[in-house]
Amino acid sequence: MTLCTQWVNIQARLLDNKFDYHTIAIDPNNRIWLGSSNGLYIYENRQLNGFAKTANLQVSSLCFVGQTLLIGTQQGAIYLLPPGERIPQKLVQCGHPISDIEWKPNHPLLIATKGEGYYTIDPYQIKHWSTRNGLHDDFIYQVDFDSMKKIWSASDQCLQIQDKNSFQFLDSKDGIPDLIVTSFQIKDNDIYFITQSIHICKRSINKKNTSNSFTTPPIQPSLNHILALDKSLYISSDSGLLKYSLIGQKMGQTFRKQSLQKSIVDLEGNHLIAGKKILELLPGEQVQWITESLHQPIRNVHSILALPDQLWLTPDRGLLNIHLKNGTEEFTQINPAESKIDITDIQFKSQNEFYIATSGAGCFIYNTQNKIFSKVPLNATHSGNTILALSADSNGLWMATLNGIWYRQNLTDTFISLENQWNHKKIIANDLLLRKTKQTIIASHGTGLIALGQSGLYDFGIPLGISARDFYHLEEDSKRRIWTNARNQGIYCIDGQKVYHFTEEEGLSDNEIVSFTILNNQYVVCVSQKGIDLIHLNNHFITSYPAEEMSLDFEPEYQSISQSGHEVYIGTSKGILCFGIPSYKKIIIPEVYISLLKVMNKNQAIKEQQFDHDQNYFSFTVSNRSNHQNHVLYRYRLLGLSDIWSVTSNHEIIFPRLEPGDYQLEISNSIDRNFHNAQVCQYSFSIKPPYWQSIWFIIFVFLCFASLITLYIRFRERNLNKIQLLEKEK
Structure with a gap:
């Protein structure tokens, strides 16, 4: 099996190829900040902008403390950039280059140097830690906290662990192949790290626990950075990006064979890689492909059923079981290839049994323990060997066929024609929904949504104002709302007598929803040829993942979709597309x-x-x-x-x-x-x-004008008085 090993299928989106980037950080607004030998840059609104006042800084480390950015440089200086400002303020000058700055809420600030150890800074004190007070080495590459607030540091001598004022060390006595550890990441109770002698290692943060440890053979020169995610390790090296499983197995070929310095994930789960004249964005663990089995490529996945740690799928005319953890698989040929009979649907029956529908050989029950297929007996009058969809509960089984809808309530019953029972014309159904309220809804081809009530079959959609006549699939969420997709008309949500209609105008990538499923009662995952859309169940907000943005070139099969855990598996003509919501991903509503x-x-x-x-x-x-x-x-x-x-x-x-x-x-x-x-x-x-428009100025002008008038009047009166005196003297 090949899981996400064909890097060509997971193409990157180039953001910039002009500068050499040494470090990268994400701020609380999900903006990308970059440090280079030419200063500080920010990538926002699809544009890369520099800070002119930092052009002479060789930025080596970036860290956000809330909204404030701390900038460490090769010159040993640390700068502070408050939110909204464009000119950094110099805080302190150290004697050696700054290699790392780390901060977490309710933790001290850590500042590591290449030559004078590291500093811990909290609101009450600043402490300097070096070989003078417990460290083995002052040349520090990286620092970080574990879950118990112990400080780990990578150095030229070993991995150093500080617990308050005491120190422990991971070195050759603990099986470390090389004492020069250049990068590490703590994940849960484990630490993953790389060494200068090109090994990838895993150890427990509890030194006594060595059960899950591993050390890979030497890989290739110059490993620069390690990133541990939910399912994978990403190694930035001078030869490109390497991918390993969490148990140390290599996954696929080297991606982007250029010198890479660091990789991180943003708040949306996108994977960003930065290095020598390269800044690219990858879907990362959000999108992965299963494109090959052990013996042949996987193509044309018509139906798929996802269970914890395994997949059951139908590549062409067989049934393939893939164990995701260990990569083992089993393939069973149900019908000979020359029969041209395909599997059309897989439905869970019990812990060890599935219902399997075919396009010409009827329905089977497959036992996963003894690997035996048992054909479901059909009535002599039932000619519907071509089954379009199945729906099953604990005992009952409903089948949508080219000869109408047939059902049985118990395993011992014979199948009954639904249309004959209620004197209704034959229905070509694409899906059947057995509701928790015991109501049955039918998604038909050409006759709209049909419901089965106590008095028979009736049109379910028209009274609700739903005019569409061709429907593909039906699902019910935890609040008993019905979701259904119509041909070229998006997707409907029926909540009692209220109907919500989602189309391209509401934000979907396409009106032709090929398949959908409800994920963890949080999202409706809609798949079209133009991309993947998430409809948030709590507020109906739509988050879109356009195919062009995710570099997805795929043709999804109709209603070939299943979900398990936090992942949705989508059957396509090119294999299985796994769309996941990693634990570190936040569904970003693009707030302005x-x-x-x-x-x-x-x-x-x-x-x-x-x-x-x-x-x-x-x-x-x-x-x-x-x-x-x-x-x-x-x-x-x-x-x-x-x-x-x-x-x-x-x-x-x-x-x-x-x-x-x-x-x-x-x-x-x-x-x-x-x-x-x-x-x-x-x-x-x-x-x-x-x-001159202020009230005081107007009052002042008015007073001045009034004063002038008063003076004029007084002056005129004086002149008149003088004239009168002269006339009297005459």
Whole structure:
């Protein structure tokens, strides 16, 4: 079996190929920050932007403490960049290069150096740890905490473990093949690390437990970084990206044969790799392929059933069982190839038995223990050997065939024609749903949704306002809502008498949903040729994974889908696509925020809210928290200027020549034009009027004018008095 070994199937999206990147970090807004020998960069809104004031810095480490970025350099300096600022502030100058900075909530800040040990910093004290007070070596490559708040450090001498003021060491006595450990990662109760002598190792953080330890043979020179995820180890090396299982087995060929320095995952579970003139984004453990069995390629997977740690699937005319943990498999040929009879459906019957439907040989029960197929006996009058779909409960079995719908309530019963029982014309059904309320719903071809009630069969969709007539599949979620996909009309959710309809206008990648399933009662996973969509069950928000963004070139089979745990297995013409939601992945609702404010083309702190009258040209750069959502729309209005919403796909919103006054900018974003459940980001500011429009200036001018008039009147009165005196003297 080949699981995610064909790197060509998991293509990367190139973000940049101009600079040499040494380190990479993700901020709380899911933006990508990069350190290079040419300074600091940020990748946001599909653009790479540099910080001009950092061009002379050789950035070696990045770490976020909340929203504040700490920058470590090869020159030994540490800088601080507050949120919204563009110019880093120098904090301290060390005597040796900064190799690593680490911080976790409720933990001290760790700063490692190449030559003077490391520092621990908390609100109360700063401590310097070196060979003078317990370390074996001062040349530190990396530091981190384990779950018990012990500090681990990789050095030229060994792995060092600090527990308060005492030290332990993992060295040659513990089977470490090379004392120079260059990178490590702690996962659960284990530590994975790489050595300068090109070994990959695993040890328990409890030194006494050696049961799951491993050390690989030498691999290739210059291993630079190790990343341990849910199911895989990713090794960045001078020769590309290597992938190993968590038990030390190599998985596939080297990807991207270039010098890579580091790889991380962002909040969405995307895998980012950075190195010499390369920055790329991979789907990582979200998307994997099973493309080969031990003996032949896997193609045309018409039906699939996922169980914990194993898959049952139908590549062409056989039944293949794959054990995912150890890679073993069994293949059973049900019908000879020349019969051209395919398996159309697999349904779970009991712990060791499956129902198997075929396209011409009827229905079978397969026992997984004795590997025996037993044919389900059909009535002599039942000519429906071509079975389109099965639905089963503890004892009953329903079959949708080309000769209508047949069912039996118990194992000993004979099959009954549903249509003959209720004097109804034959129904061509694509799926059957046996509801928890004992109601049966039929997804038919050409006659819409049909329900079986106490008085017989009736149209279930028309009274609810559902006009579609061709339906593929039915499922019921934990809240007893019915989900069904219609041909070229998206997917419906029926909640009692309420109907929710999801199409491309609501954010789906395509109206033709080929297959769907409900995952962990959290999401409806919809598959189309244009990608994969997640509908959140709690708020109906849609998260899209377009095929072009995930570099997926696949043709999914109709309703060839099954889920187990946190993963969905999708049957396609090219094999099995495994779409997973890793434990570290957060479903990002692309909330909008203002990432940059320019006033009169000059960067301005976003917290600034009052501006002079001649600061009236505003440019807002808006962003969202997703690194893979491409088609995001923004809706905005500026209260005080207009109450009308404007919609744009641009990340820059400009307001030129604003008049003095009070304003409130409101922005929301969505992947559809309806802006369902869109959250609003607000920013209030005011532009002060010029001094000649201020009330005090107006009062002052009025007083001056009044004074002038008064003076004029007095002057005129004096002149008149003088004239009168002169006339009297005459």
